[in-house]
Amino acid sequence: MLTSTSILAFHEMETEGSETSLKMKNQPDYSAASPPATPSHGGVVFAEYVGATWCGPCMGASSPSLKQLAYDLPNDFTYVSFVDSNPNDHSSIGRVNHIMTNSNGYPTTAFADASSGTYFVVGGGGSDTDGDGYADSQFDSVFTSGGNMVNPQDYDIKVTQVTNGNNLDIEIEAEYLGTGTSTVYVYAAVTEKVCTTAYDDGSYPHYCWAAWLTTGGNKNGAGGFQMFTLSANSPQTASWTVPANTAGGGASNTVTVAALMSGPHTTWNDFYVAGNSDMGPLIDVEVTSFSVTNDDWNGNGFEVGDQFSVSALVTNNGDEAYTSGGSLNIYHVKGPNQEDLIYTNSLQAFSTSGATQTFQTTFDSSSVSSNVQSTSLRAELVGLTADKNSGNNAKTSTHNLDKAPTANNPVLLTSSQVERGQKINVEVNANSNDQVDDLSTMTPTLHVGPSGTTDQWSTEWIDGTPTLRPDGNFYQFTLDAPDTAPAGSYDIKVMFTDNRGHNSQDAFKTNAFELMNAKPVINPYPIPTVKVSTSEKLSMIGHISDAETSNENLVVTSQSANFVAWHPETFELEVLFNEIPTNADGDVQVASMYVTVDDGVETHSNTLLFNVIENGMPRWEALPSQGFDEGGQISFDLRPYLSDTDDNGNPTSVDLLDVSVIGNEHENMVKTSLSGFILSINSVDDDVFGLVSIDLRASDGIKQSDTTLVVNINGINDAPTFDGSIFEDEILVVGQSKTYDLKEIITDVDDSDEEARLYTTISTDESGALTWRASLGELNLKYMTPGDHTVLVRTVDRNSDFNEYQFTIQVVSDLPLTVVKDELEVGDVLVTVENLNQGQVPIFTFELHSDLGLTDLQGSFQICSISLGVCYDRQEFTFEDGESPWTLEIKPAGKLYVESDDELKLDLSAIDANGFDREMSEYTKWFVTEGAGETNTDSTQSGTQEDLTDDEINQKLSDIEEELLVINAQINLIVDDSDPQKLIYQEEKQELLDERTRLECLKSTSNCNSVEANVQNSVFEFDMMTMGLGGFIALLVVVLMFLLFAKGRDSEPEWNYENPHLDSLANSAYGGAAPVFQNTIVPSGPPIPPGGIPAGWTMDQWRHYGQSYLDGKL
Template identity: 90%
Template structure:
């Protein structure tokens, strides 16, 4: 066990001057990365180390590893170092030889007097775990394993080291904790915590041996370690007093290291316990703060007699409670070794670490000498027990005595000969005479007075406020002579006042400058007003003055014809102006008079100005010229330029004046109007420019005056313009040529229209569609492609100014004709129908429904069978112009009425008012329904969208024809029309026919909305059937034979079915069988056009679809 204490008793500060503090060089700055575990026995480990200053392993491994252990585990490890350039014994004890007995070199480290084994280490080792460049782990394993210490739990040692003046009082207390008695030897060494000898790399070892206490502290003393016979639980002590400088660096660098071992120094022994004076709990009581408050002044410094409140805060910084006594003293420090105790009080117990105590007293500064610059108060702890940090036992508060400043003589920076009106710069400064104030906390007061005066001092000379120079060494004043200051010599004095109100004596600069005599001053402003043709006396106060001469002593003369007299007694100038001066433009001017003023010493000449007005006549000030760009306008408020007087010349309100415009010299350029005093001027159009003069008159009802306003209209060049309105709603037909006359369409207000046309360019988006004859002004358009076409026009004049216009024109192949079925719809022809019922005659009514001026209306109705997919009738009609509305009755050929299976298709065309042909883009269709009064109208083709190619559709049609052949045969074999089986076959046949019609309409070459298209469909059916019958005739015969066999031989012979072409039932059902056994008559088709049939067509296609092509429906 270990208990150790290092005590630094407080003494006067000057007694510590004998210590030589040593910087803790190479002290570890932080813990190793992984400090080793402490030994399981719980005791302190002790080691001895021998090294040389030149030894690399010493400075790089062993020494820093020992330092790191002691730094990281200060209460668990201590050691003694023997280091020099050539380690040897400096005393008769021979400890170095003892340690090195079994070693072959440096470094050698022995734990607890070991002579071999793991606790006896020769050489360096370990690694750098904290990154400081030195090894720090060489001895971690030896330390953790117990350090070779024997039974440390049976012993206790306590090391106390107290500074006592120039000495160290050291006490070692040993105690045996076992039973009975024990004989031990005390190992006690004085060491340098940081050695005064360094290694060659500049680092320092620690805990270097300085002396043996057991030899009386004599470094070279003889004798051995002291022996104790210890009785159980009975402490035994040994004490020594050694000089404080025994170890290099003095008391603050001294650490006493002690251990108990089993035998004398002459043998190798067991070590029981060890310790040093730095171990154990920290005892540290501190004066944390000292607060001194001046109760009579809240600024810096103090005056003698100020009362102070003094407060001190004391804190226990130790690890444990502190109850060992001591006192707090407060001193008034008067000087070196001169101080008065003004307060003392005992410390109470500090029950915990961090506990504080506060002490307070007062101090009367009346005892402070006026000869000092400052005085101090010190709070100090005395009588502490075992306090380890005496450096924080006192706090001092110093206060500067605030004294009156001393002003220095002012310095004039400018010439000593000063003209009136010339600025005078003066610098001043002062000495504060204390450490409280500087110039920034002192305020100067400056006065100027006639030389030799004692009571005519003035501050009127000072302009603004003084400024402190950036370097803080001077204030600068700027002086300007008052108008009342007479010429002559002047003195300057200055005084300074500090923040506490202390004032300095005045400092003087006599005959600082000479103010020279001032010439008379003539100021023409403000300009007085006089009436024309009237002799008037004008006061010259404010216009004529002299600093040194009274007004009545000044003499005013003039050579002007308008000068009448000078009246010095009244200080008035009499003048007479016979006319109102004007300039060449007739504008009223200010009159002037050149005068000379003499003050008896000097004279000065200048010009006075006068406003000469007529009695009662309104007056215009010169109006500023106005200007704006062509096509613009401007407004001008005339009120600021007018004034008026009554007959006596007294001003009257201009609000009573009446303003009129008397005319302009170019009435074709501007229009003017007056609204009160606001004159509005507008350009008549966007093209006029030049100068215009406007004559204005102001009248008060009796007298009037005129003026002229000049207005400049700035000419701005205008690019030529193009009127696009002639192309609004313009529609052209493909291939139609149309010429437009643009001579009046392209115009230039500034230059020739013809010239503008020559510079104009016109283009369009279709090559060859436009011809522009600029010299004739003719534009010809002929488009060959329908759609919207863009025309770009760029009009340019000789100044390269231009306008660009872009518009579109519509080009059509044929114009549409729109049929609508409801009057609310937008279209060209309204068609209504009545009686579109099964068994009725439909009546269609046609009415014009737009303003396009339709004539030559003609059209047709196709009547088609929905179930057969063919159109069997076509009825054409023509309407008489102007006879709207028209009606058309539909009676299908060979029938008296329409049937529910019928579809009616309307086609209509005509000519509009512009001569353009108008055609329907598609048929309008009606379907007849069985229900009376119900019909269905379809306005566009029905298109079934299905993703199949024409080849796939043809294959499906072939399959479909095979099914039709079979089902027709089945139907023909049943004679009874009411047979349910036959009716079922007929329904299946109708479904197959509908599917065939649908598939034919899906082909890309179909035209299911026309008669020709349906006819084509029928021919196509015929062709397909013809092609397919040849392939399937065998199958048909087999089916027929099978069915005949199935009906039995007992029935009546059906001889008339043996020849299919004689089978009238079959012929009536599916068009006859004779063509199967006959040569097919191929129709010739429509006439072939001169250019031949369309590219890619076959003659077969031409026969079927040629007529549709010629009709423009493909």
């Protein structure tokens, strides 16, 4: 068992002024999160540790592990450290050698004087449990197992350490709790709680040995440990007094460590119990606050006789309840070693930690000497038991005596010869005579009077207020002689008053300065009255005078526009005021006129005042400015701001006044209207803002007056806008770029358009298709995929207000070009034709028919045979840019005219005003009629119109197709084109084709205007039927083709451009083309694509239809 006490006296800081608290660096952080279990015996464990400053395991394991135990379990473990660069004994008892007897190196730690085994540990160990880089658990198991202590329950030790001035009073009390007697030896050492010697890594050991108490506190003293023979339950004590600086760091860093052991230090012993002066519950009673309040004055300082209310608060800061008595004393401290007890009261029991007690009394300062500068009261706790912190047992309150100040003589800073109008600077100061006031809390009062007098002191000379110099040592006054002050010598006096109202005696500066010749006097009072817009003469008697000059000899002048003339003979001033002066609120003000009076020697200037009254003209009070937000309006009643008088200034009714608007500074911002006295003001739109002045006039029919109303239209920030019409009906072509100028499209009514562009962001749904050059206002779009694309526009201003827009732009592979044949149709190019008859040469006329701004028109006509299904001529053309129309004559190659079997197909392209290519999506076609006057879109059918259903027609067409299949095979078997039988087959085939065409036109879904399309469809239908016929037809075709090949290709004419009609294979599908090629036609087929011609096509078909295939029109 143990108890211990460590008391630090209040006087320590006063008596040991040189002592400073020890501040150590690089100390490991400790945490008691997981301390080891305490020994089962319940006693305090004691250890001794020897290490070196350079020893790694010392600084990294053993020392921090010991510190951790002492930190986590301060009432269950204590130890003593012996640490140096080369540890050795500093006393004759040889304790280090004793510990190291069985050790081979550092660190060595011995628990309870162990010399071997579990409790004798050589070297480091343990683990870092808190992550600070130091092992902290090396001795946890040794501690928990009891630490080698013997019968700790039979002994008790109490260590008390009290600071007493420059010394430490240390007492150790030992008690045997068993039966009979017991002889023990007292192990007692003074230690440094934080050692002044550091390890090489900058960390510090704890509880470093400083001195043995049993040798009288002498670090190198001789002698052994003190022996006690203890009787049961009879405590014995031993006490020592050592210097407070025995341990490095002074009293605040000193801990006394003690233990009871079975024998002297020269032997190996059992350790019974241990303790230190930091152990045990904290006992700390404190004077927490001490308040002394002056009941007679709420400022600084006091006067003798003031009454004070005194209050002290005492708090128990200890760990447990405090019931050991003590008293609170309050003293009047008169001086060194001079104090009177004015109050005492006993402490009651503090039942808990943190409990408080309040003590109150009063103090009458009548007993304070008026010669002192200050007096103090002190509250102090006395008679406490085992209080460990006497430093907080007293508090003092000091109060300064407030005394009357002493003024010093004024000092003149300017010349002592003073001209009128010349400023005079005077400097004054005073002594406060106390520690309460300084010049900043004292107020000077200065007077000026004629020298040699005592009853003519005046403050009229003072110009403004006195100013305290920056250094706080002087006040400076500025003086200016009153106009009525006569010339002569003047004295100055000053008095100071402090905050408490104490006045100093007057301090004088006699014959301080001499005032030179007096100037004319101008007095504005009493204020005369004149009518507005009326010239009036006013007597200046009482307003203008001069001490040395008669009135008629004074000359009055003024630069004011209201000055008319000065009449010296009558001493009158003539004035004319054209308006009644008002302030910003419309209140009538006194009119002023600055005049100069010349007495022949000197001049003086000042201001005269005039009351200007009405003369019968309507008057406006100042109209308060009005305001509203953008796009708003306001109505304003003018009647309360109008008044009218008769010619004598008497008020008359304003109801008969006529009010009108005579001016609007910004008619593009507001519109005004009047209904009686109600003025309505409306904003013209939602964007205008700023100040507008509206001029108003009031008239009574004879006289009139004007005023101005200021209207403020509050600007409400509008986000920038984007004119989306630029993208309306916008169509772009794949791969073609277009640049848009958005400088006029993005606008901001509140801020700069250019700034709005810089904040604007534009994006689209196709990566890389958009380039936005905000600084130039240029947007470039170039899409590579067709379809509808989205453009997102976000316009933002400097205030982060924004608008968002979304537009859809159509992107096509090619922009369409529409050709129409009738001027009533909607299209881009109007094409009309003349002479489209058999045996004539057609003339086509092209005219621009839309506002696309088309240029670079170029195209081609294909001339095709309807019956043969072959286009035998293609003529290309280009029109020069310029004004349409253009004409074009189409004469088939090798012919003089067109025939009734011909079809003309137009393909046209151009470039529009935006630079985009425009192309036709399909051919426009014309058919040659048989004779003049017939239409070019209808086919002429022979024979009688049959009344057949579509099903019946389809059956007949199917039969025709089968017959055509057979007759085509027969024609192909005959190589000689001049063979009569072949010609017969060809005529039969033509009849079948004509019949097929006629039947097609009889169908209800027929469109006989596109004959060529019908022919082509029939040809492809025929091919499909051919592919779908049964084995008989397929076998027949194969046999016929084999026979054709067997006849030998050497006999075939070779294909060439001069004789294309000799290609029987190319013409076989159309029944021969020899009649068509009577005149040589130069074909112009397109280049063959890399993948070859389409499957199933012949080269002849490719020459005629290949371009349409490439254009995607088939």
